[in-house]
Amino acid sequence: MTDNFLFQTVPHCVFGEGAVAELAAHLKGEGLTRIAVVTDKGLVATGVVATVGAALRSAGLEPLVFDSIVADPPEEIVITMAEAVRDFGADAVVGLGGGSPMDSAKVIAVLAGPKPQPLAEMYGVGNVTAPRLPLYMVPTTAGTGSEVTPIAILTTGETTKAGIVSPRLYADGAFLDPALTIGLPAHITASTGLDAMVHAIESYTGRLKKNPMSDMLAKEALRLLTGNLVRACHHGDDMVAREAMLRGSMIAGQAFANSPVGAVHALAYPLGGIFHVPHGLSNALVMPHVLRFNLDAAAPLYAELADALHLNAPDGEIAKAEAFIGYLEQLSIDSGAPQRLRDIDIPEDSLDRLADDAMLQERLLINNPREMTRDAAREVYDAAW
Incomplete structure (x- = not known):
């Protein structure tokens, strides 16, 4: 910073x-x-x-x-x-x-x-x-x-x-x-809410423009979004949950507008471009696998986010970071969002092409906390498939 x-x-x-x-x-x-x-x-x-x-x-x-x-x-x-x-x-x-x-x-x-x-x-x-x-x-x-x-x-x-x-x-x-x-369907509520979480997380871990203002907003956005996603998905007329999600999305946007996103978005874009997967769902599908790839560089920051969410995690940065990623995965499951590329009919023989296309997103990849190579991108898609 x-x-x-x-x-x-x-x-x-x-x-x-x-x-x-x-x-x-x-x-x-x-x-x-x-x-x-x-x-x-x-x-x-x-x-x-x-x-x-x-x-x-x-x-x-x-x-x-x-x-x-x-x-x-x-x-x-x-x-x-x-x-x-x-x-x-x-x-x-x-x-x-x-x-x-x-x-x-x-x-x-x-x-x-x-x-x-x-x-x-x-x-x-x-x-x-x-x-x-x-x-x-x-x-x-x-x-x-x-x-x-x-x-x-x-x-x-x-x-x-x-x-x-x-x-x-x-x-x-x-x-x-x-x-x-209020009328937003559950599956769109889930994918867009998970997208906003990615904005907050990638803003907080950005390599180039991470700053105190974006950090503050990212933490508050993540608190609002994680605390209300499942409620908004399964009780779509709950105005308290809807207000929290919209507010969280807005301030996550303010965060990543100033501390840009990274490899989750870079790997999500080809899914939208080639297979027309909605952007939020694309992010949700690759998110946990990119975060695990980033652990070597970003574990201390993921641990800070775990603390900010008051997760019941073991002591130690790696343990907290892993608990944070597991928590996000469970939220995604509980929201009802698809969990695997195969669940939305992405063919396994397309993964090489996806990895090639992801490497074109230099504007995003340069901000990732750990360098994302083409081979690493292929492994992430494989893990997501």
Whole structure:
């Protein structure tokens, strides 16, 4: 950990029931009227989009819904939607949904802005130079933390995913209403919740930008998420559990936005790119195996997290770290999430290709506490299979 650090986050966050009404009032107060709501058809079917649209219209705003976003959004869809948002004459963009709509909304706000920048120039770290439209986030899952991160992940080819990381992608405001997560199915609650836990853990163990602010947030996020995941999965209408999960997801997002994630995410991305496994589930499936690989370098930090969660673990860093990993594995089982790659029909003969593709995620691998080689990645996939 270095003495000097930079910590950034979204400047305006509103949390609690009724946050959508606060969003409408905020947009009106900012003089914004033509609102592009970026979402997906699945969320439209739940009625959530209609609820948000009604709140915006009741404040005298003019929302138009753009619902073509799909999981692991391809570049073509994002570019096409940005053109439609520009044609609408939007003066603000609202990302409504899980990680895919929110990530897409960030990029669309740039592409539909006053001086559009070619998408190909944006990939990587710090490469967004164009101004964007005012941008606001309304998450409907408790997992990605995308509402408070400067990161957007898009599908760039048949099977590859790439990230855009820039302070310009921080939204102007995040409005988090736990009531919007009440209808979330148990399997999505499980995978997104486990994803948020990975954000907290990898932030806490990051090699490059670990800092006191992110550490504090990561510990609190992990406490909230581990303490409420199973309850939220099996009692989905429990507002206390839903509030805790959404809050934990948000602050885990703030943590990893400043102390980035590592090899769990690097090995998860090919599962999404090649087999279209939802991102949270991809993380959950490889998480315990990457953590065990990291033990040689990260055991003291995993032991600290075990202490923070007050786990009943034997003395000694290794024993505590192993107890921590075992605890996470049991939480995953109790949540009902699939446990093996074979459980979701990933063929064993694909593991070499997965390992090859994981090695392309240099932005993430460089932050892992232990160097992840191609052979080691293959062994992790084998253990996960």
